[in-house]
Amino acid sequence: MSFLAQAAPAPEAGYKIVTASKTGTYIQIGRDLSTLVAAPAGIELQVLESNGSAENVRRMRFEPGVKLALVQSDVYQAFLDEAKAGNADAGNIIRPLRLIMPLYDEEIYFIVRADSPINSIHEIKNKKIGVGPLGSGTALTSRTAYQLMFGEPLPTENTQYLTNEEALAKLTVDKSLDVVIIVAGQPAKLFMDMKAEARNYIKILKLDEAAPETARAKKTYFPGVLRASSYSTWLKDDVPTLTVKAYLVTYDYGLQSTVGNLTRFADSLCTQFDKLQASGHPKWKQVRLELPALSQGWRYYAPMEKRLRACIARRTALSAPPSAAATPPSRACTEQELVLGICRR
Numbered sequence: 001m002s003f004l005a006q007a008a009p010a011p012e013a014g015y016k017i018v019t020a021s022k023t024g025t026y027i028q029i030g031r032d033l034s035t036l037v038a039a040p041a042g043i044e045l046q047v048l049e050s051n052g053s054a055e056n057v058r059r060m061r062f063e064p065g066v067k068l069a070l071v072q073s074d075v076y077q078a079f080l081d082e083a084k085a086g087n088a089d090a091g092n093i094i095r096p097l098r099l100i101m102p103l104y105d106e107e108i109y110f111i112v113r114a115d116s117p118i119n120s121i122h123e124i125k126n127k128k129i130g131v132g133p134l135g136s137g138t139a140l141t142s143r144t145a146y147q148l149m150f151g152e153p154l155p156t157e158n159t160q161y162l163t164n165e166e167a168l169a170k171l172t173v174d175k176s177l178d179v180v181i182i183v184a185g186q187p188a189k190l191f192m193d194m195k196a197e198a199r200n201y202i203k204i205l206k207l208d209e210a211a212p213e214t215a216r217a218k219k220t221y222f223p224g225v226l227r228a229s230s231y232s233t234w235l236k237d238d239v240p241t242l243t244v245k246a247y248l249v250t251y252d253y254g255l256q257s258t259v260g261n262l263t264r265f266a267d268s269l270c271t272q273f274d275k276l277q278a279s280g281h282p283k284w285k286q287v288r289l290e291l292p293a294l295s296q297g298w299r300y301y302a303p304m305e306k307r308l309r310a311c312i313a314r315r316t317a318l319s320a321p322p323s324a325a326a327t328p329p330s331r332a333c334t335e336q337e338l339v340l341g342i343c344r345r
Contacts, residue, residue: 012042013261017068018056019043020137022049023164023193025106025185025283026070026246032280033068033248033269043261053137060249061093067253067262072106072137072183073245074144074220074285082295096252098301099294100266101308104286105243107224108141109182109191110205113171116178121205121242122213125150126160132165141244142181148220149213164190165263172201179205183244185283187230198234207240217242250301259303266304270311289315 017033020026030047037210045068050056053075060069082090110121118124124146131154132138139161146154160177162170167180182189204232207223207235224243228235253259253311289312291300 008317013066013257014044014046014065015261016046016048016063016065017070017151018050018059018063018066019057019070020050020052021164022053023188023190025188025281026052028189028281029070029103029246029283030186031274032284036280037268037272037277038265040272041261041264043265044272050134051133052139054140055135056137057097057249058093058135060097060251067250067258067275069249070103070251071247072141073102073247075137076139076249076298077220077245077295078144084297086123098248098250098252098299100248100301100304101289101291102267103246103248104283105222105224106183106185106246107226108145108244109180109184109226110241111171111180111182111202112178112205113175114199114201114203116203119203119206120208121217122211123210124179124205126155126158128160128176130160130162130170130177130180132161132167132181133163134161134184137244138181138183141183143219144183144220146244149219151216165305168202176235185240185246185281186226191231191235192233194231194234196234199236204235204239204241207242209240211339214218220244250304252301262301263303263307266307267311270308270315337343341344 004199015038017030019030026116027047027049030045034045034047041259046065048059050059053070053072056069056071057075057079059066060071076094079090079094083094110124112118112193118127129142131142143154143159160167160170164180164182166180167177170177171180182190204226209223221242221244223239226235226239226241228238250262252263273289277287289308289314291308292307294300
């Protein structure tokens, strides 16, 4: 047998997906999609690091080869709001983008020093805060949550745009920050890598359901729990917090070859979904294979939506218990039925 005959077939398409930092959850989700979904569909999917959701939206729109992106719901909505308010750039960026499906809720970590006098999220007003890099979903989430809770913008003089690692260093080493905000689905590598001694330096603020600031934040965000089991080396107790939804996003492609590749990706996403939940990042276990109704301005990518809905329907039919044959209501038999021996009660 010749070498050419033994070689594996080349992928039919080479695409890219933008995720987030190497210590976050998005990049692990991207790797799962690359190996467990794209590869079986004949697509070589390159997983790219980024600063996060806001950058991902722009790269999804303009960077050659980027066909998929992971984006937070509040970031997507912020672009839509800007477009509705008349921002032409925002409209040019967001209007051609389409959703593939919702994924999972990402937890928001509000981190302070272990000796900080504050213990609850609503106590961060007027503190010096590290909000994530410019262009990141974390930065937008930080600003949006602060605005919702306190009815005023996060003060510029109290805001620093830093990577997670840089912000934690400034929090714990030179103590020039009071709070660090990080958005990452648990378990996140950044926190999993921390040793038991971490509890001597940092703690996570709790969501106080009784605080009026919490009620205001919940207009956009949702309550969640950071589980001690996710970070068992250093986190002693579960911590209530806020969450934001993550989405898988693409563009409204019309080129036949691209449509064909992405519909194959959709078929593979559905057929490989059980494997994603069994072998992928633990967050896949929270994903439901469904396409819920969307808010105004949000749209699914029609070719992939059609294939996903058809596959979801097939999976539902296969998993449904067999229906019992309909039993006619009991009635008295006629004399003729008795004579013929076909009486059924």
